[in-house]
Amino acid sequence: MDTPPFSELGLPDELLKAVESMGFESPSPIQAKTIPLALTGKDLIGLSQTGSGKTAAFALPTLARIDADLNEPQALIVCPTRELAVQVCEEVFNLGCKAKKIRAVPVYGGTPIDRQLKSFRKGVHVVVGTPGRLLDHLKRRSFNPKNIQTVILDEADRMLDMGFREEMEELLDALPRERQTMFFSATMNRQVSRLIDGFGKNPELVEIERKALTVSSIDQSCYEVRQRSKIEVLSRLIDIDPPRLAVIFCNTKRLVDEVTESLLARGYTADRLHGDITQQMRERVLARFKDGVVELLVATDVAARGLDVENVELVVNYELPHDPEDYVHRIGRTGRAGRSGKAVSFVFGRDIYRLQTIEKFTRQSIRRERVPTQEQVEGKRADKVFDTIHEKLEAKEYGDYQAYLDRLLEQGHTATDIANAAFSLLRESTSREGEFIAEDRAKEVFASEKRSGKAVNPNWRDRGDRKKSDRGDRPERGERKERPKRERGPSKGMVPLVMTLGKAQRISPGDIAGMIYRECNVPDGSLGKITIFPKHTLVDVGKEIADDVIHGLKGAKLRGRTFRIDHDRGNK
Numbered sequence: 001m002d003t004p005p006f007s008e009l010g011l012p013d014e015l016l017k018a019v020e021s022m023g024f025e026s027p028s029p030i031q032a033k034t035i036p037l038a039l040t041g042k043d044l045i046g047l048s049q050t051g052s053g054k055t056a057a058f059a060l061p062t063l064a065r066i067d068a069d070l071n072e073p074q075a076l077i078v079c080p081t082r083e084l085a086v087q088v089c090e091e092v093f094n095l096g097c098k099a100k101k102i103r104a105v106p107v108y109g110g111t112p113i114d115r116q117l118k119s120f121r122k123g124v125h126v127v128v129g130t131p132g133r134l135l136d137h138l139k140r141r142s143f144n145p146k147n148i149q150t151v152i153l154d155e156a157d158r159m160l161d162m163g164f165r166e167e168m169e170e171l172l173d174a175l176p177r178e179r180q181t182m183f184f185s186a187t188m189n190r191q192v193s194r195l196i197d198g199f200g201k202n203p204e205l206v207e208i209e210r211k212a213l214t215v216s217s218i219d220q221s222c223y224e225v226r227q228r229s230k231i232e233v234l235s236r237l238i239d240i241d242p243p244r245l246a247v248i249f250c251n252t253k254r255l256v257d258e259v260t261e262s263l264l265a266r267g268y269t270a271d272r273l274h275g276d277i278t279q280q281m282r283e284r285v286l287a288r289f290k291d292g293v294v295e296l297l298v299a300t301d302v303a304a305r306g307l308d309v310e311n312v313e314l315v316v317n318y319e320l321p322h323d324p325e326d327y328v329h330r331i332g333r334t335g336r337a338g339r340s341g342k343a344v345s346f347v348f349g350r351d352i353y354r355l356q357t358i359e360k361f362t363r364q365s366i367r368r369e370r371v372p373t374q375e376q377v378e379g380k381r382a383d384k385v386f387d388t389i390h391e392k393l394e395a396k397e398y399g400d401y402q403a404y405l406d407r408l409l410e411q412g413h414t415a416t417d418i419a420n421a422a423f424s425l426l427r428e429s430t431s432r433e434g435e436f437i438a439e440d441r442a443k444e445v446f447a448s449e450k451r452s453g454k455a456v457n458p459n460w461r462d463r464g465d466r467k468k469s470d471r472g473d474r475p476e477r478g479e480r481k482e483r484p485k486r487e488r489g490p491s492k493g494m495v496p497l498v499m500t501l502g503k504a505q506r507i508s509p510g511d512i513a514g515m516i517y518r519e520c521n522v523p524d525g526s527l528g529k530i531t532i533f534p535k536h537t538l539v540d541v542g543k544e545i546a547d548d549v550i551h552g553l554k555g556a557k558l559r560g561r562t563f564r565i566d567h568d569r570g571n572k
Contacts, residue, residue: 003032010039012064018095019060022275028053033206035061038182043203045196046184055091058152058182062126063096065150071123072147078171080159082108082130082521083251084322087301088154089128090253094275102126107143109133109519110552117142131159131167132518136555138174150180157185157192165191172199218335221367222345222355226438226523228544229371230318230346231262237344238268238296239377243314245289247307247333248298251319259318260298273299273307301326307333317345320354324361349523494528494540496568497549502535505561512539512558520545520552538568 006019006027027035030048037044038061048054062075077092079085089106096102105119107129113136120142127134127143137143151172153159159168172181181200185192196203225233238246250256253274263270271285271294288294290309299307301321312334321327327345334341345366347355359366408418501507509530516522516539528540541549546567553565 003027003029009035011035011060014100015060015064015095019056022094024056028057030054030206030208031057031060033208034058037204037206038062038180039064041065041180043181043201044183045188045200045203045205046182047188047205048184048186048208054154054184055088056095058154058184059088059092059095062150062152063092063100063102066096066100066102066125068100068102068125070125070147073124073127073143073145074147075126075150075152076134076145076148076175077126077128077152077154078134078159078168079128079130079154080162080164081322082106082110084155085128085130086252087322089126090275092126092128096126104128107133107137109136109556110521110548112551113555131164131171134171135167136557138171145175148175148179150182151175152182152184153195154184155186156183156195157187157189160191160195165195168195169198218331218341218343219367220331220343220345220364221369222347223369223371224348225346225371226348229438231259231266233346233371234259234263234316234318235266235268236372236374236377237316240372243295243312243342245292245309245312246296246314246316247312247330248296248316248318249321249330250298250300251321253300255319256298256300263296263298268296269294270296270298273297275300301330309333310339313341315341315343317343320345320347320351320358322354324358327358328362349526350517493543495543495546497539497541497546497565498568499537499539500535500564501558501561502533502537504534505559507532507537507558512537515556515558516541516549516553519556520549522549539565 003026006016006024009027009032011019030046031053034044034046034054034057038058046054046057058077062077066074077085077088079088085106085108089104092102092104096104102125103119103123104126105116105124105128107116107127109130109132113133116133116137117140120137129137134143138145153168156168159165181203183192183196183200183203223233234248248259250259253276256272256274260270260272271288273282273285277285285294285297286307286309289297292311298318315331315334317327317330321330331341331343334343345355355366405418409415499512509532512530513527516527522542522545526542526545529538530540531538550565550567557563
């Protein structure tokens with residue numbers, strides 16, 4: 001579908017320059033339809049698959065209406081997750097900061113609220129946040145909505161699915177009645193329709209047909225990897241099958257910088273692309289990447305827009321994208337011009353649900369793989385050393401080193417010993433000292449089960465196939481001997497935290513777990529036993545995330561009640 005250029009959509013010149021600087025060549029269908037309508041101030045419903053360019057579709061007309069001289073919040077963008085809030089805020093910043101000196105702030109749980117309070121005190125024009133934390137700021141009166149003229153509900157269907165209906169309604173009720181409301185959703189179901197009926201004013205529908213997907217030529221796989229193990233696993237994958245060129249996608253500029261520095265420290269040729277890279281530097285990086293001077297390019301989605309390099313053999317989703325169509329866009333960087341390509345994704349915890357959404361969206365399964373061991377990597381290196389030497393011998397492409405060989409033979413070394421030493425030196429020159437990671441322990445368990453003859457399930461995290469008959473000759477319940485009582489204590493790798501809420505406040509373990517997963521964004525499996533006492537609660541959490549949970553819940557509320565949470569010092 002042909003769309004008019006951005007210059008014909010009614011945007012001011014300063015925003016057109018921002019659009020051009022970000023590499024947008026022509027508007028997407030959702031942008032072409034939404035921007036002129038939104039500029040009139042009308043309410044609208046945008047029905048479009050995620051990743052279709054909807055952020056710019058609502059951000060550009062919203063920014064066009066902002067009065068930069070009024071140092072008050074004038075636009076509110078509500079998102080279901082903190083990751084999406086950060087992503088949207090980043091794009092709003094890139095579009096509006098340089099163009100109109102507009103300030104935007106992301107507001108979400110799981111981070112210190114002090115920084116957000118400071119941003120509000122300084123003054124902001126656009127607030128991007130999740131429902132819970134936005135309501136918290138409203139109640140604190142740190143966020144004054146009196147000048148809000150535009151509100152956008154991004155991924156409204158997803159927010160409703162996540163149980164944010166009450167928070168969304170309370171939030172919308174607190175905003176000025178005279179405002180423009182834009183609803184963006186991938187689907188129009190009963191819940192979304194009811195929300196629109198309650199808070200929209202004769203909204204106009206903008207609907208975009210779903211694009212055809214072409215990812216069948218790309219080999220897609222995923223690995224279950226913890227955040228702290230990702231750089232080691234990435235290194236192993238590169239070492240075991242070195243790509244000619246590879247693009248590694250991260251969701252934030254900060255992580256792009258961290259991954260790039262880690263790769264450089266490990267001896268790889270890598271460079272970065274994100275929103276803070278100037279156009280001149282961007283062109284220089286892309287030229288070096290196309291020429292093969294840089295083999296690994298670490299980038300955000302925004303920076304990779306328009307990236308067209310033919311010889312990309314591997315795409316790595318270091319973090320899964322928030323939108324399924326972003327996934328399609330990412331892996332489409334490989335497998336071009338009839339070539340085959342590989343796409344690898346790192347997942348952990350709740351990422352599995354996002355992965356399932358991607359599989360449903362693309363109508364293709366993504367193969368689960370086990371993380372390669374360091375031994376496998378070394379084995380591959382040895383094979384490549386052998387192949388290299390074999391090719392040189394066959395082509396007779398080697399110098400005259402007979403004098404050195406004669407000297408070694410005279411000293412009593414055999415030809416086999418000399419060849420072994422040469423192989424060893426060559427391997428050492430190309431090897432990288434790997435790290436032992438948590439994923440290796442899983443393989444040790446797997447190997448020990450295999451040796452002991454236990455049934456080994458090849459699918460990670462899948463325990464649903466166990467049947468009663470698989471349990472062996474266990475005694476029936478009536479035959480079991482009474483077990484000695486055990487003192488309560490955290491599981492291995494867990495530490496107890498104490499909360500100043502208990503049975504008296506009528507809270508449940510589900511309330512606590514839901515709050516922690518929602519506010520702190522911790523991986524699945526990070527929580528252990530939750531024991532509720534009359535006036536306090538003990539929560540077992542993973543040692544590595546304990547401080548993050550304490551920090552993330554600072555200022556949070558449960559069932560409208562404030563509380564404290566800290567390490568348990570053993571007092572009951």
